[in-house]
Amino acid sequence: xxxxxxxxxxxxxxxxxxxxxxxxxxxxxxxxxxxxxxxxxxxxxxxxxxxxxxxxxxxxxxxxxxxxxxxxxxxxxxxxxxxxxxxxxxxxxxxxxxxxxxxxxxxxxxxxxxxxxxxxxxxxxxxxxxxxxxxxxxxxxxxxxxxxxxxxxxxxxxxxxxxxxxxxxxxxxxxx
Amino acid sequence: xxxxxxxxxxxxxxxxxxxxxxxxxxxxxxxxxxxxxxxxxxxxxxxxxxxxxxxxxxxxxxxxxxxxxxxxxxxxxxxxxxxxxxxxxxxxxxxxxxxxxxxxxxxxxxxxxxxxxxxxxxxxxxxxxxxxxxxxxxxxxxxxxxxxxxxxxxxxxxxxxxxxxxxxxxxxxxxxxxxxxxxxxxxxxxxxxxxxxxxxxxxxxxxxxxxxxxxxxxxxxxxxxxxxxxxxxxxxxxxxxxxxxxxxxxxxxxxxxxxxxxxxxxxxxxxxxxxxxxxxxxxxxxxxxxxxxxxxxxxxxxxxxxxxxxxxxxxxxxxxxxxxxxxxxxxxxxxxxxxxxxxxxxxxxxxxxxxxxxxxxxxxxxxxxxxxxxxxxxxxxxxxxxxxxxxxxxxxxxxxxxxxxxxxxxxxxxxxxxxxxxxxxxxxxxxxxxxxxxxxxxxxxxxxxxxxxxxxxxxxxxxxxxxxxxxxxxxxxxxxxxxxxxxxxxxxxxxxxxxxxxxxxxxxxxxxxxxxxxxxxxxxxxxxxxxxxxxxxxxxxxxxxxxxxxxxxxxxxxxxxxxxxxxxx
Numbered sequence: 001x002x003x004x005x006x007x008x009x010x011x012x013x014x015x016x017x018x019x020x021x022x023x024x025x026x027x028x029x030x031x032x033x034x035x036x037x038x039x040x041x042x043x044x045x046x047x048x049x050x051x052x053x054x055x056x057x058x059x060x061x062x063x064x065x066x067x068x069x070x071x072x073x074x075x076x077x078x079x080x081x082x083x084x085x086x087x088x089x090x091x092x093x094x095x096x097x098x099x100x101x102x103x104x105x106x107x108x109x110x111x112x113x114x115x116x117x118x119x120x121x122x123x124x125x126x127x128x129x130x131x132x133x134x135x136x137x138x139x140x141x142x143x144x145x146x147x148x149x150x151x152x153x154x155x156x157x158x159x160x161x162x163x164x165x166x167x168x169x170x171x172x173x174x175x176x
Numbered sequence: 177x178x179x180x181x182x183x184x185x186x187x188x189x190x191x192x193x194x195x196x197x198x199x200x201x202x203x204x205x206x207x208x209x210x211x212x213x214x215x216x217x218x219x220x221x222x223x224x225x226x227x228x229x230x231x232x233x234x235x236x237x238x239x240x241x242x243x244x245x246x247x248x249x250x251x252x253x254x255x256x257x258x259x260x261x262x263x264x265x266x267x268x269x270x271x272x273x274x275x276x277x278x279x280x281x282x283x284x285x286x287x288x289x290x291x292x293x294x295x296x297x298x299x300x301x302x303x304x305x306x307x308x309x310x311x312x313x314x315x316x317x318x319x320x321x322x323x324x325x326x327x328x329x330x331x332x333x334x335x336x337x338x339x340x341x342x343x344x345x346x347x348x349x350x351x352x353x354x355x356x357x358x359x360x361x362x363x364x365x366x367x368x369x370x371x372x373x374x375x376x377x378x379x380x381x382x383x384x385x386x387x388x389x390x391x392x393x394x395x396x397x398x399x400x401x402x403x404x405x406x407x408x409x410x411x412x413x414x415x416x417x418x419x420x421x422x423x424x425x426x427x428x429x430x431x432x433x434x435x436x437x438x439x440x441x442x443x444x445x446x447x448x449x450x451x452x453x454x455x456x457x458x459x460x461x462x463x464x465x466x467x468x469x470x471x472x473x474x475x476x477x478x479x480x481x482x483x484x485x486x487x488x489x490x491x492x493x494x495x496x497x498x499x500x501x502x503x504x505x506x507x508x509x510x511x512x513x514x515x516x517x518x519x520x521x522x523x524x525x526x527x528x529x530x531x532x533x534x535x536x537x538x539x540x541x542x543x544x545x546x547x548x549x550x551x552x553x554x555x556x557x558x559x560x561x562x563x564x565x566x567x568x569x570x571x572x573x574x575x576x577x578x579x580x581x582x583x584x585x586x587x588x589x590x591x592x593x594x595x596x597x598x599x600x601x602x603x604x605x606x607x608x609x610x611x612x613x614x615x616x617x618x619x620x621x622x623x624x625x626x627x628x629x630x631x632x633x634x635x636x637x638x639x640x641x642x643x644x645x646x647x648x649x650x651x652x653x654x655x656x657x658x659x660x661x662x663x664x665x666x667x668x669x670x671x672x673x674x675x676x677x678x679x680x681x682x683x684x685x686x687x688x689x690x691x692x693x694x695x696x697x698x699x700x701x702x703x704x705x706x707x708x709x710x711x712x713x714x715x716x717x718x719x720x721x722x723x724x725x726x727x728x729x730x731x732x733x734x735x736x737x738x739x740x741x742x743x744x745x
Contacts, residue, residue, distance in 0.1 A: 062480035
């Protein structure tokens with residue numbers, strides 16, 4: 001079973017290291033992890049897809065919350081989200097196959113973004129299954145190189161209120 | 177007020193209420209040491225930085241306050257790590273301050289440069305590298321708040337030498353703001369109600385009480401809960417003292433070396449109430465067969481502990497004392513006479529097998545030493561143990577009546593902990609009668625701190641239980657490795673002569689009749705002293721649950737055989 005956790009973390013040196021170190025020492029299994037800016041300056045957003053067969057997602061989330069630079073963690077697995085991943089494939093493609101490949105890629109709403117004499121680069125965006133599907137179809141043609149970013153996810157607008165974080169979180173909590 | 181970073185460091189420590197720090201100077205921390213002379217904080221010069229870390233730890237465990245240790249960069253910092261990890265595994269509020277090479281040479285493999293925040297990342301609750309003088313005050317303020325907040329733990333602050341030397345306008349941050357929501361939650365009504373319902377329905381309830389009882393000051397609340405519901409209480413090693421050992425409902429220690437009747441009670445209970453403990457493998461034995469017939473309620477300040485090892489029916493996140501105080505009015509009064517009789521029967525059996533109740537065969541057993549130490553100190557000493565067989569015998573035979581009267585390394589099991597931790601404990605509680613109980617192996621790991629003890633003029637008494645072996649390892653070899661004693665027979669110095677070299681009086685004891693008088697003799701003095709007890713070499717700690725075995729699958733002490741060849745028990 002896979003769970004998608006969204007962590008909002010302070011944009012500080014070493015935060016990714018802390019998260020990675022936690023996952024390593026607790027033997028949590030990461031499927032993918034992406035980090036980028038969030039809507040708030042100084043706050044980064046991590047989307048972490050974890051394999052929860054060994055450790056329940058709740059425990060992974062509670063461990064993440066213990067890291068000081070982690071502001072909050074949501075498990076968005078059961079919440080309707082828009083979830084996307086970007087993939088680039090450089091695929092063997094003789095000139096005469098370009099048209100056929102282009103049609104195939106179009107079905108996945110992908111694009112050919114670079115053309116060389118014997119290969120092309122295909123770009124596709126979608127949820128994990130869709131990218132998996134295209135990868136499978138491209139594989140027999142010969143994938144020279146590929147890269148996948150891993151999932152990023154946003155909760156859909158009408159459900160956002162249900163998982164909205166308490167307003168004071170961003171401000172932090174005062175202690176003694 | 178314009179101050180150097182070094183001065184700001186001490187200004188902060190004074191404001192945090194720090195009275196004593198344990199440390200060792202060196203190049204990268206020299207500016208801080210120079211400034212120290214102008215501040216009213218006692219510095220204890222250790223002989224090895226590991227000692228400083230354990231002293232800060234012992235100070236914190238004895239007092240409940242934050243313990244502070246200070247060291248230089250590189251080897252100074254790496255020597256701290258065993259002590260930091262010890263504090264981490266036992267959730268001890270501590271702050272470690274290390275010097276670091278100047279910020280402009282960071283990352284260049286400069287002399288005595290090592291990535292301390294990298295090394296200590298998995299063994300601290302939090303850590304930080306400070307390269308700007310302007311960040312020192314805020315970082316230290318946060319460090320103390322984090323060390324104390326929620327589940328306590330060690331925090332390390334690594335300060336570059338140039339940041340210590342630079343000047344800035346010092347302003348003490350009156351409040352500290354941590355990212356995220358770090359409040360300890362109040363227990364939820366519905367969880368309390370569900371827990372109370374399980375308590376009301378239980379026929380064979382049992383409380384498993386741990387370190388959290390001491391940390392949250394929940395002893396009275398625990399006793400009130402146990403008495404109202406007539407629920408017996410088993411304690412973890414670190415929970416000893418959480419309920420007076422003499423209390424009729426106190427069963428004593430559970431787990432690998434818990435008494436058989438305690439572990440049997442856990443396996444037979446229909447409700448386990450886990451209060452401030454974390455189901456460590458030394459407590460549960462094999463998880464698959466742990467207390468299979470019981471419902472479970474877990475009260476714990478750290479939500480990541482609930483359901484980590486043992487699935488529970490009700491998990492309550494909160495401060496144990498607050499939760500128990502809220503729970504006591506909710507639970508009905510109950511009596512469990514049949515259940516208590518059942519446990520008592522097992523207790524009688526344990527008593528009959530107990531080495532203390534066997535006829536005197538002229539040999540000195542460690543159990544005798546601990547029991548006679550208990551008698552001579554009226555059970556009122558603050559005992560700091562090392563790790564190994566003597567630690568388990570202490571837990572079994574020194575009956576602790578009060579919280580924070582036993583200090584021991586539980587989670588990490590750090591040999592060499594006792595002597596330095598006792599020095600820290602004595603400084604925290606100068607009026608306490610502090611006894612080190614250590615084995616010949618562990619004591620030799622940090623015995624250099626005898627010099628610290630002497631230099632500080634502290635009255636700490638030391639009982640070295642010398643059996644000529646790394647006893648606990650030897651015991652495992654005896655039981656599980658066909659008595660092949662690889663690297664466990666150990667030659668030791670004459671500990672009394674050694675103590676003498678440090679200017680500390682000592683005495684050998686080889687017979688049981690001498691134990692009490694020797695302890696009394698040393699109690700009468702107001703200075704440090706060491707007694708070396710030369711005990712039976714191949715005794716084992718009983719009972720024992722082999723690692724990973726079922727909790728009820730205990731190796732019991734062999735029944736003694738009398739002169740006629742009859743088994744007595």
